Amino acid sequence: MKAEDGITILKIGGSVITDKSADDGAAKHDEIERIATEISGFDGRLIIVHGAGSFGHPQAKRYALTEKFDAKGAIITHNSVKNLNRFVINSLNKAGVNAVPVHPLGNTVCENGRIVQMFIEGIRIMLENGFVPVLHGDVVMDTVLGISILSGDQIVPYLAMQLGAERIGIGSAKDGVLDNDGKTVEAITSSNFRDIEKYIGASENTDVTGGMLGKVDELLKLCETSSITSYIFNAAKNGNVSKFLNGDDIGTAITNTGT
Numbered sequence: 001m002k003a004e005d006g007i008t009i010l011k012i013g014g015s016v017i018t019d020k021s022a023d024d025g026a027a028k029h030d031e032i033e034r035i036a037t038e039i040s041g042f043d044g045r046l047i048i049v050h051g052a053g054s055f056g057h058p059q060a061k062r063y064a065l066t067e068k069f070d071a072k073g074a075i076i077t078h079n080s081v082k083n084l085n086r087f088v089i090n091s092l093n094k095a096g097v098n099a100v101p102v103h104p105l106g107n108t109v110c111e112n113g114r115i116v117q118m119f120i121e122g123i124r125i126m127l128e129n130g131f132v133p134v135l136h137g138d139v140v141m142d143t144v145l146g147i148s149i150l151s152g153d154q155i156v157p158y159l160a161m162q163l164g165a166e167r168i169g170i171g172s173a174k175d176g177v178l179d180n181d182g183k184t185v186e187a188i189t190s191s192n193f194r195d196i197e198k199y200i201g202a203s204e205n206t207d208v209t210g211g212m213l214g215k216v217d218e219l220l221k222l223c224e225t226s227s228i229t230s231y232i233f234n235a236a237k238n239g240n241v242s243k244f245l246n247g248d249d250i251g252t253a254i255t256n257t258g259t
């Protein structure tokens with residue numbers, strides 16, 4: 001790895017590494033291990049953000065955390081996602097990746113659900129020293145609401161802007177964004193988004209943070225304020241994480257080029 005290498009940010013969706021239809025944390029350990037092995041073949045500066053899946057959405061819903069403050073519910077939800085993070089970190093370490101946990105609860109403040117502050121310096125030094133910081137969707141402190149649910153989908157573009165990331169990949173359980181016929185949309189820009197928006201389905205399982213539409217929305221905002229193109233691709237397919245990390249443009253590109 002060279003110090004001048006650009007930063008890659010990879011999100012692994014909760015639907016890829018957990019059974020998202022379960023009412024309580026059900027991890028897909030084989031998938032976590034497979035993805036960890038694919039990641040171990042990459043030699044650049046990398047940040048991983050993972051979703052919560054059944055380790056966060058059902059708990060947040062049970063305690064209605066998007067509607068009202070509930071300290072106990074917040075702790076239960078955070079501890080649950082932290083368990084999933086431990087599985088991810090352990091598999092990455094076992095595969096030879098120097099992954100370290102960064103829990104947003106401890107370094108991020110939101111205002112009405114939007115990040116207003118994150119302690120980035122630690123992440124910067126981790127990257128300089130060859131560590132792979134692993135963040136995740138979490139419960140965080142909120143200046144207005146007390147606590148809010150922060151999706152990994154918001155963390156990814158925030159970090160990309162703050163750190164000037166070069167490549168962004170959102171690994172989901174679908175072949176990118178699908179059109180009406182179930183075919184992958186090649187590129188989404190702010191000009192074709194309105195047409196495509198109506199095909200973007202809601203999540204089949206409990207999702208308190210906006211599902212696929214939420215992802216596209218965050219990434220469109222990112223490319224409106226930067227020239228960073230992101231790719232939403234299927235991380236549940238063997239080899240796709242490696243392909244993305246090796247520079248292949250797979251899935252749906254969210255971009256402002258050509259507009």
Ligand code: IPE
Nearest residue numbers: 014051052053056137151152
């Ligand atoms: C959700 O994070 C966080 C909690 C519910 C605590 P994400 O929005 O990143 O999770 P996935 O990818 O949809 O599972």
